[in-house]
Amino acid sequence: MKDKIRNILREHGKLAQDALSLLDEADLYQAGMTSHASVNVMLALESTFDIEFPDRMLKRNVFESIRAIEGAVTELVSGLSSKPAGAR
Amino acid sequence: MNTAVEKSRAIGREVAIVHADDVDQKSRFPAETIQAVRAAGLLGASVPQSLGGLGASATDLVTMCQNLAQGCSASGMVFAMHHIKVASLVRHMGQEPKLRAYAERVVKEQRLVASVTSEVGVGGDMRSSVCAVERSESGFSVVKDATTISYGAHADDLLLTSRRASDSPAGDQVLVLLEKGNYELEPTTTWDTLGMRGTCSPGFKVRGKGPLGYILPTPFSEIATMSMVPYSHLLWSGVWLGIASEAVNRARTFVRGEARKRPGFTPPAAIRLAEVTTQLQTMREHIHAASAEYDELAARPDGGRDALSSMGWALRINQLKIASSEAAAAITHLALGICGILGYKNGSPFSIGRLHRDALSAALMINNDRIHTTNASILLVHKDDT
Structure with missing residues (x-):
């Protein structure tokens, strides 16, 4: 899953460095991802994993790192969508 | 309070x-x-x-x-x-x-305190910077070519956005405090505008420095999302509400005066007054609902961190800006129609000219088209499912 996420970030994240070499915890916004780019990342994730992010997940910290994205996607793919997402 | x-x-x-x-x-x-x-x-x-x-x-x-x-x-x-x-x-x-x-x-x-967020070369995008903070053991320094600094020449201190370091991407910004005596302003343009003339907002080249402690610890992207954008849209809306209220007050006084001249006849402009007060109420209620919501979210144990960073909130606060900026100009325009030639003339108790010119700035302070573009992007993923 992380590889797919990295590929999506490489294609849509507009990051200053190659997403394939990013640490799982690296802050994607500090790495150059704009709000606009993050929307394209979300769209690509929804399409790739055949999921829909509910509004409660559409917040900054859910998409701030590869690890956070992986957590959100895992939750939706496994159908555990009643669990609160993005809590720090 | x-x-x-x-x-x-x-x-x-x-x-x-x-x-x-x-x-x-x-x-x-x-x-x-x-x-x-x-x-x-x-x-x-x-x-x-x-x-x-x-x-x-x-x-x-x-x-x-x-x-x-x-x-x-x-x-x-x-x-x-x-x-x-x-x-x-x-x-x-x-x-x-x-x-x-x-x-x-x-x-x-x-x-x-004045704001230095605009910059030559970023195309009006507050969330990008060209300039970068240079750090040394004794402090930081920064040079920024700002397209506009409102009341820059009259402020004590400046809060300025800049890239975190010279190797940071354009969107990795920090907010730094420049205190009077630690910066120089060199005017680069003038401020002779249609309205909002007293804000005195020409461009300046800023050369500043400060102690490392004057670099805010929170990334600017977070400051903008959680505070600067909501506060901008709320407080600007408050200003525009004041302008619109004053225009409606003048229109109201004008219509009352007309009514007193011929008791028994409702002046023709009275129906327009009824129309414009409806718009003013809609504007006022929208702003108050948004400010009450912000205060409620910000008072949560996490400071509103979770709710204020959501796309749903961004959409709502952006829509407030668009709605109140459009309402202000529409209301002053209607008030001008009510007061007629006395509204068009300067120096009468019913003058609307200054108010209308000032209100026209509202749609341009962060151009509404830019905000519509952001909202259009959010709507590609936002489902309004809560």
Whole structure:
């Protein structure tokens, strides 16, 4: 899953460095991802994993790192969508 | 807090309005009003009480902006921009002792803070910077070519956005404090505009420096999302509400005067007055609902971090800006139609010219098309499912 996420970030994240070499915890916004780019990342994730992010997940910290994205996607793919997402 | 709001009302009615036309005609800083604001201690309104300030809520600040702008739009806008910066500072300075000491001095010394977010070369995108902070052991320095700094030549201190370091991407920004004496301003353009002439907002080249403690610890992207954008849209809306309210007041007085001339006949403009007061109510209720929501979210244990960083909130606060900026210009335009030629003339008790010109700036302060573009992007993923 992380590889797919990295590929999506490489294609849509507009990051200053190659997403394939990013640490799982690296802050994607500090790495150059704009709000606009993050929307394209979300769209690509929804399409790739055949999921829909509910509004409660559409917040900054859910998409701030590869690890956070992986957590959100895992939750939706496994159908555990009643669990609160993005809590720090 | 009611006392502070009352003071702002008195300043709007007794000081701001007296000088408003002169400020507009000469495109000069509204020095008398800002002096009165200082004397009343209102520049510290958004600083928490624990640091000596008044701890004003966003709702209180919106009303203060409205009260001042009702007398003089430029005065209201200076007050708004100062508090947008100070509220952002105090909400994101953490435990940094130098910044906390500075916040106390904003209250004690009633220091006026200006904003340096615009820059040549970023195409109007506040969330990108060209300039970068240079750090050394003794502190930081920065040079920025700003396209506009409102009341830059009249402010004490500046809060400036910049890239975190010379190797940072354009969107990795920090907010830094430049204190008077630690920066130089070189004017690069002039400010001769249709309206909002008293904000005195030409371009400047800024060369500044400061201690490392004056670099805010929170990334600017987070400051913008959580505080600066919401405060901007709320307090600007307060200013525009003040302008619109004043235009409607003048229209109301005009229609009443017409009615008294011929008791028994409803003046033709009365129906337009009924129309414009409906629009004013919609505008007022929208702004108050948004400011109440912000205050409620910000009072949560996490400071609103979770809710304010959501796309749903971004959409709503952006839509507030668009709606209130459009309402302000529509309302002053209707008021002009009601007051007729006496509204078109300058120097009459029913003059609408200045108010209408000032209101036209609203859709351009962060162009509404830019905000619509952002919202259009959000709507590609937002489902309105909550």
